[in-house]
Ligand SMILES: NC(=O)C1=CN([C@@H]2O[C@H](COP(=O)(O)OP(=O)(O)OC[C@H]3O[C@@H](n4cnc5c(N)ncnc54)[C@H](OP(=O)(O)O)[C@@H]3O)[C@@H](O)[C@H]2O)C=CC1
């Protein structure tokens with residue numbers, strides 16, 4: 001691909017995230033809104049190719065994008081062959097097989113692969129593609145679909161500026177984006193990658209409270225969602241510390257402090273912080289904390305075994321006496 005021509009983009013694995021990313025890019029192009037990085041014309045893809053494995057996934061791509069996207073079912077090599085940039089959006093478990101399929105190395109030569117796979121490192125990806133293939137890791141989230149996403153990008157130091165700018169352009173059309181060192185990507189996955197799911201549990205629980213107090217369900221959802229969105233936007237737009245915003249809501253002897261103390265009684269802060277910790281561990285396999293869990297599991301097993309031995313010993317004692 002010449003740097004002056006528009007690239008062709010292949011979404012390799014076009015499920016929930018692939019479609020979220022495609023929706024975001026296509027809506028940003030049709031609304032004419034510029035990405036925060038500028039430089040639109042050099043990066044705007046001239047063609048979108050979506051590769052999926054089965055008919056059902058294919059129907060969803062057709063339903064959402066019609067003729068704006070070329071759909072290929074079971075034709076990954078053709079899709080990658082026709083593209084300049086490959087956005088790898090399959091499940092992590094199948095990526096190795098797909099990238100190492102016979103014939104794939106040839107069509108990947110010299111191309112840029114941007115992987116959104118959780119827990120798959122740049123080193124692993126580099127092992128599965130030819131040396132000439134450049135790799136960038138990205139961790140986006142589902143709000144990319146409505147261009148309110150959060151994406152963290154990571155790459156090796158030797159990646160060309162043009163590739164970084166291109167990845168930045170793609171994800172800045174979908175919301176916020178920043179580069180971080182790869183060592184942070186498991187934590188990013190647990191926080192902003194999984195975050196929309198955690199936020200929806202909080203949103204739903206708050207709305208349940210409204211329903212409990214007599215509000216209609218739909219009104220409760222609207223109030224809860226807008227309150228969360230408003231608070232989040234205040235943090236992002238004013239740069240204020242969340243506690244400052246919380247304190248400004250809290251009237252002495254008022255209703256907010258009554259609610260806040262109830263939250264604290266329920267250990268909501270440590271529960272939510274540990275939620276992110278647990279979510280991070282899932283992909284941080286070699287993390288020292290994982291071995292902490294392993295040690296704990298072994299300790300529990302040993303304790304259980306010792307207990308059984310002691311109990312059986314006591315039984316024997318009582319039979320003898
Ligand atoms: N969901 C999320 O919120 C986030 C997910 N991620 C990462 O994104 C990736 C995708 O997740 P998600 O979109 O939820 O998963 P989905 O299962 O929704 O999508 C996976 C897609 O890959 C396709 N696929 C499977 N096997 C093949 C194959 N052999 N060749 C071509 N395509 C194939 C599937 O097609 P078919 O259905 O036909 O099998 C499907 O379209 C994961 O690696 C995940 O870690 C990252 C950030 C957030």
Ligand SMILES: O=C(O)[C@@H]1CCC=N1
Nearest residue numbers: 118189190193194195
């Ligand atoms: O649950 C998962 O593994 C993926 C990665 C981040 C969000 N969903």
